[in-house]
Amino acid sequence: MTNRWQDAQKAELKDWKNNQVCDFELKEVEKKYKLFLKQLAETIKIGKRWKILDLGCGPTCISRYLPVSIKIGLEPLAGKLNLKNKLIAGIKILEGKAEKIPFNDKYFDLVICRNAIDHMETPQKAIKETSRVLKNKGYFILAVYVYPYPIALFKKLSEKIPFLKNIEHPFTFTIQSLKKLIQKDFILKKEFVIHTGYHPNDYGKVNEKVSKRTLLEKTAIFINFKVFREKWFVKEYCLLLRKK
Numbered sequence: 001m002t003n004r005w006q007d008a009q010k011a012e013l014k015d016w017k018n019n020q021v022c023d024f025e026l027k028e029v030e031k032k033y034k035l036f037l038k039q040l041a042e043t044i045k046i047g048k049r050w051k052i053l054d055l056g057c058g059p060t061c062i063s064r065y066l067p068v069s070i071k072i073g074l075e076p077l078a079g080k081l082n083l084k085n086k087l088i089a090g091i092k093i094l095e096g097k098a099e100k101i102p103f104n105d106k107y108f109d110l111v112i113c114r115n116a117i118d119h120m121e122t123p124q125k126a127i128k129e130t131s132r133v134l135k136n137k138g139y140f141i142l143a144v145y146v147y148p149y150p151i152a153l154f155k156k157l158s159e160k161i162p163f164l165k166n167i168e169h170p171f172t173f174t175i176q177s178l179k180k181l182i183q184k185d186f187i188l189k190k191e192f193v194i195h196t197g198y199h200p201n202d203y204g205k206v207n208e209k210v211s212k213r214t215l216l217e218k219t220a221i222f223i224n225f226k227v228f229r230e231k232w233f234v235k236e237y238c239l240l241l242r243k244k
C-alpha cells in the first residue's frame with residue numbers, strides 16, 4: 001500500500017534519474033536564484049560560519065549559491081539517487097525528511113527550501129521542524145510555485161481525476177495559504193516574486209498517453225498542463241521569514 005506522498009516520490013525519482021531533467025533544473029535554479037541569493041545574502045548579512053540547511057535539496061542543491069562554509073542538504077531520495085553522505089557543491093547530503101529533521105533544536109542559522117514544500121507528505125510538520133532546528137531569530141527562505149485561488153482549486157479537484165493528477169505535487173499553494181502555513185512559527189520579513197511564467201514542471205508532465213484520450217480528455221489535459229502554467233496563472237514566490 002502506498003500513500004500519496006510515496007506515489008509522488010516514485011515519480012520524482014524517475015525524473016531525477018533522467019539527467020536531462022537534472023541539468024535543466026540546475027540551469028533554472030542558476031538563472032532564477034544566483035543573483036537573488038547574492039542580493040539576499042547582503043540584505044540579511046549571512047555570516048561565513050553560519051550553518052545552513054537545504055531542505056528537499058535534490059541533486060540541484062540551491063544552497064550552493066550561498067556563501068557559507070557549513071551546509072547540509074536533506075533529501076529523502078538521497079540513497080536512491082546515490083547522493084547519501086556525499087559532498088555536492090560543498091553541501092553534505094543526508095537522507096531524511098523535512099518532517100523529521102535529524103538535528104538538535106536551534107542548530108541552524110538559516111534554512112532554505114525551494115520548490116519542495118508542495119512535494120512533502122505533511123508541510124505543516126515540516127514547518128514546525130524547521131522552526132525547531134533554527135536558532136532564535138534564525139532565517140528561513142521558503143520558495144515555491146503559487147497559484148491564484150481558482151486555479152489552486154482546479155488543481156485540487158484534478159487530484160481526483162487520474163489523467164489530470166499532478167503526481168509529483170501532493171499539495172498546491174496560493175500566496176495566502178502559504179502565508180497561513182508559516183504564520184504560527186515565523187514572522188514575514190519580505191516577499192518576492194522570483195519568476196512568472198512557463199516552466200515545464202509547474203504543472204507536472206503532460207501525460208504521454210495523451211493520444212489515446214478522447215477529445216474532451218485531451219482538451220482538459222491541454223488546459224490543465226499548458227494554459228494554466230502560463231504567466232498569468234503561476235508564480236514562483238519566495239518568503240523571507242524569521243523564527244518567532
Ligand SMILES: C[S@@+](CC[C@H](N)C(=O)[O-])C[C@H]1O[C@@H](n2cnc3c(N)ncnc32)[C@H](O)[C@@H]1O
Binds near residue numbers: 119
Ligand atoms: C522539485 S525538487 C526540488 C529540488 C531542489 N530544492 C531545487 O530547487 O531544485 C523537490 C524535492 O523535494 C524532495 N522532497 C519530497 N518530500 C520531501 C520531504 N518530506 N522532506 C524533504 N524533501 C522532500 C523531493 O525528493 C525532491 O528532491
